[in-house]
Amino acid sequence: MARKTGSHSEITGPRIRAAAAQLFARHGYAAVSMRQIAAEVGVQAGALYLYTPDKQTLLFDLMRSHLEELLSAWAAEPVSADPVARLEEFCRFHIRFHLDRPDAVFIAYMELRNLEPENFAAIEALRKTYEDALETILKDGATRKQFTVPDTKLATMAVIAMLTGVNTWYREGGRLSRERIERIYWNMVRRSVGA
Amino acid sequence: MARKTGSHSEITGPRIRAAAAQLFARHGYAAVSMRQIAAEVGVQAGALYLYTPDKQTLLFDLMRSHLEELLSAWAAEPVSADPVARLEEFCRFHIRFHLDRPDAVFIAYMELRNLEPENFAAIEALRKTYEDALETILKDGATRKQFTVPDTKLATMAVIAMLTGVNTWYREGGRLSRERIERIYWNMVRRSVGA
DNA sequence: TCCTTATCTGAACGGGCGTTCATTTCAATC
DNA sequence: GATTGAAATGAACGCCCGTTCAGATAAGGA
Incomplete structure (x- = not known):
């Protein structure tokens, strides 16, 4: 992968945070599952744990x-x-x-x-x-x-x-x-x- | 049971509502389970469905x-x-x-x-x-x-x-x-x- | 004493949860 | 073309969820 420093994608991380923010605001933290966040980003749930x-x-x-x-x-x-x-x-x-x-x-x-x-x-x-x-x-x-x-x-x-x-x-x-x-x-x- | 009218206990109903109010306020609706509410009242979860x-x-x-x-x-x-x-x-x-x-x-x-x-x-x-x-x-x-x-x-x-x-x-x-x-x-x- | 009826239990149902991990994918490097 | 290693998959783990319901319990009226 083409990166300058650090680990993990510099694109997917922010996308996860954006999706989580939108879903948490809309439905509440407890009501939103990691699978829902992953679906919004377009990955499987397990991939989220590369970023958080x-x-x-x-x-x-x-x-x-x-x-x-x-x-x-x-x-x-x-x-x-x-x-x-x-x-x-x-x-x-x-x-x-x-x-x-x-x-x-x-x-x-x-x-x-x-x-x-x-x-x-x-x-x-x-x-x-x-x-x-x-x-x-x-x-x-x-x-x-x-x-x-x-x-x-x-x-x-x-x-x-x-x-x-x-x-x-x-x-x-x-x-x-x-x-x-x-x-x-x-x-x-x-x-x-x-x- | 000694009751004058209507169905369900006139004591348990309010107790369920009080327990639910306290737990919902403290932890949020989505984060509270029916089993937790029931435990607070002192009954099993199924009993709640006699009142709601x-x-x-x-x-x-x-x-x-x-x-x-x-x-x-x-x-x-x-x-x-x-x-x-x-x-x-x-x-x-x-x-x-x-x-x-x-x-x-x-x-x-x-x-x-x-x-x-x-x-x-x-x-x-x-x-x-x-x-x-x-x-x-x-x-x-x-x-x-x-x-x-x-x-x-x-x-x-x-x-x-x-x-x-x-x-x-x-x-x-x-x-x-x-x-x-x-x-x-x-x-x-x-x-x-x-x- | 027996019957009725409101009340509650306890087990079960199908399903979703957060999290882990061996495995696969694939672009960048050598 | 072979090697690398980050990125992602997809299945699995144990657990808890809301809800249902047949059966147990117990109190009041007949």
Whole structure:
């Protein structure tokens, strides 16, 4: 085979992850069999084990890479000094990023209970890092009297829940453009924190 | 057996539903077997079929009765004429009702994809009825210029997502009392709709 | 005491599960 | 053309699944 480094095909591996992501999102981790994933890729079930040690690791890798991508994408965003501008960036970034990856978002939120304890802890740590990014913005704004938030932890959870909720109803080609959705949600968030 | 009317035990039926609710919420519908539910109740798997025609109906009944209880509880709440007061009632009611039933809420949100199409449609109709109750409040308030909401449908989804999000982090005996949580969330919702 | 009837058991049914592995395939290299 | 080795097959492993049902159990009414 023509490869430069490492083992395993560099084509089949991603195809397995894509098929697994789609099926897990659609039917749930527990309801999807390795044979179904293999059929979607066009191989026999045994071939999957050339690319993943087991089904659990397949799920964990999907969730971890999703959250790592989320964190590095946020880290790559431009940074404003003003908390209000920073909060707007966060809101728009969050909606944009999540609408672009509905399957991965769905899995990362719904399949936590199917993770073995150590995998669960690793995913929760990544999620907490992201939540902390928002809480830092809210704390800064509260310190500078630009926001009115009696409890930054609560406000953090409330804002993230509100923004992530877009994924539950948004459909491609729907009534509202993404830009309009971003603007409306940003305005609701802005007012909810008293800015 | 000492019974007044109908068939089946009036004790075992509810016990099955309680066990199923707990296990479905903890591990997911697809990951829980009828044998596990039976073991929790203290009977053999076959006995379950005296109380439910199949596993799918067991899930559907849990979700339907949860949503019907939600709708009738909301209908039983006192009615204010003022949209702002009405919205406060909705927010506090929603948080209170959902925090009292974490398992049922979890199931109703996470197991939609495991419903057969006609069952899914029935559940979605009930959920829509509840969302319409909130949207009506927002429309009234917008008409009377008490709220500033550019799109009532979006605001409805945003508010419900924010409020339901409490269930993802709230733990009994935590840092904040329910009253304090209700007040903080109500304030965020109030400001988010410009009231 | 006998009969009825709701309740439950325990075994069985066909089938799918995650995972393993000896074997086959086949393109790239020598 | 022979050799290599990654890639994939396909059969098998033991196990659990949802569901059915003939038979056992036991309590109430006659």
